[in-house]
Amino acid sequence: MRSRSNRYLANLLRFCREKRCKLSGKIIHGFVVRTGFNSDVYLCNRLLDLYCECGDGDYARKVFYEMPVRDVYSWNAFLTFSCKVGNLEEASDVFDGMPERDVVSWNNMISVLVRKGLEEKALVVYERMVSQGFLPSRFTLASVLSACSKVLDGVTGMRCHGVAVKTGLEKNIFVGNALLSMYGKCGLMVDHGVRVFESLSEPNEVSFTAVINGLARESKVFEAVHVFRLMCEKGVKVDSVCLSNILSISAPREECDGSNVLGKQIHSLALRLGFVGDLHLNNSLLEVYAKSRDMNGAEMIFDEMVEVNVVSWNIMIAGFGQEYRSDKSVEYLKRMRDYGFEPNEVTCISVLGACFRSGDVETGRRVFSSIPQPSVSTWNAMLSGYSKYEHYDEAINLFRRMQFQNLRPDRTTLSVILSSCARLRFLEGGKQIHGVAIRTGISKNSHIVSGLIAVYSECEKMEVSECIFDDCINYLDVACWNSMITGFSRNSMDTKALSFFKRMHQTSVLFPNETSYATVLGSCSSLCSLLHGRQFHGQVVKSGYVSDLFVETALTDMYCKCGAIDSAKEVFDTVLFKNTVLWNEMIHGYAHNGRGDEAVGLYREMITSGEKPDRITFVSVLTACSHSGLVDTGLEILGSMQRDHGIEPELDHYICIVDCLGRAGRLEDAEALAEATPYKSSSVLWEIILSSCRVHGNVSLARRVAEKLTSLDPQNPAAYVLLSNTYTSVRQWDESAALQELMNKSRVRKSPGRSWIT
Structure with missing residues (x-):
């Protein structure tokens, strides 16, 4: 009789739970207590289910903690409820108090830790679970793999992959997608993720999106596009998120020609699928067009957008800034405010960047002055603009103003000001910044150390630079070593620069980069040390920097100044994309090695190649004419400067031709030319x-x-x-x-x- 009554009451409670009739459930609860049935574990579990389903935590706790006997179901039900409402402290107490646990218990605990952002603790709990002999389920692996993704723990992720293979879960779409997401975020998509994807019998849109994201993260653009096309061919549903992801990699890179073919194709597909009103997708489209330098296309999309946000405005402002159109950037800032959008930090930095990039310093000042309370990052943008465009005095004065705004400068602020002090050789200012860096505890930051070395080096205080360097030797990066080598070179301590480079090269932690080699080759040029120059050339080849334009130019200059003009020409001929500086170095080398005809021939080759000569080019070729007695050629080139190239001859050019005429014995012509110049x-x-x-x-x-x-x-x-x-x-x-x-x-x-x- 009692057993039948219990089953009847349990069915009623189950019905109340399904219908979420908490009041009726409470009436039955009262009856259970009065009749003494509350000692029945099965009935108490049904009451617990009811209150957990209805979200009544107080009654759920009352039932759980007053149960005379609890089974695994009771513990798991209340643990699940604590995890669901996000009460981590209570969930931990319940989990720790459980007399026995099953896979559900472990899953609940791991899941709540991941949701609360405690991924590392979740991985520790998983390790305990496995060590106690529990076999992970697909839910376990999904939570653990999510934790691995967030902390970029590819090693644990691969171990989970091994467990999935052993338990036959690697082809489960739920686990497979979690593996793909983990490998993508850990940068292991090419090495491991692609094989997981290929093993899935029926990958869905989540699978394809994860693979596309992972490949994009590893800069495998063509592979990502191939997967996207495969997705379309298989008829897998394409959503706006997937299109946004593929758009993120469709913008042309700097080395490309700026075309936007793929972006336009995705744009057409988005229109066909009816995603024109999706804000996130439209912002991705705006970014693609802006990066492709197609601001007309970006404006058309922007004007047709039903909804815009601050991100949309920022993309437009930054895009016009990249095109050196500060007027349009400022116009969009005004429109943004007129439409009621409050500019954020990114907006301010983008507008300031546009102004300085366009050389419109005055507008930059006005925009900065209009910002009510500029953040440290905004101040940094203004300071960087002044410094980058050689307004060093204004940068230092602005920094002084910043001190009165109760803002604490960060390492970027101090780095920029140190750069300005170095350029101005403002030793006192550098010392003051040095003091600030010490007080704020960032004096051993590599950016700050590099800036301090530059200041003291420019002010001919190399002994102080060496002290700073030696004091921070364990914290330094390649830039700091380069600053020291550059300092020695600029202070005509080229032998010290060579020994410092050797010391750097012998460290097992750091390796010289292209700047290191270009600088030390400059010291070889100053010392006319062909022996060292050839040794460094060999190191350059081994290090893989031989195709860097700065290194190629430094090598050419070194060989020219050391008299090995044929070696210089060999280096010059290997350069695929020559700039004006490199042409000038080679012409100058021929000039100073008495090979005027070859210098003039190279100058004419430069003109034929389409490279535009500058004033240095003409100094070099006119010097060659002077040293080799090519009087008529020199006069002809001098005459072509203004006529053919729009360059007004300066004192250095007239010096070369006067010298050329004088060497040839045409003294009266030399005197007449000197009298006729603006520099008489x-x-x-x-x-x-x-x-x-x-x-x-x-x-x-x-x-x-x-x-x-x-x-x-x-x-x-x-x-x-x-x-x-x-x-x-x-x-x-x-x-x-x-x-x-x-x-x-x-x-x-x-x-x-x-x-x-x-």
């Missing part, structure tokens, strides 16, 4: 002519030019010395002696010459 008050031009007078023994012109020189600069000894040398060359000893006496009376002193032996 420059003493250098007349010194060159006077030196040529000595070579050709033209005393009358020498006297005339010497008078002009002394009128320009009475204390310049060059006029006296060169005229004296001219007298000596034609054996006019008395005139030379008289000139020497005049120098003594006028107290003009000649600087002593110096010899340099390597």
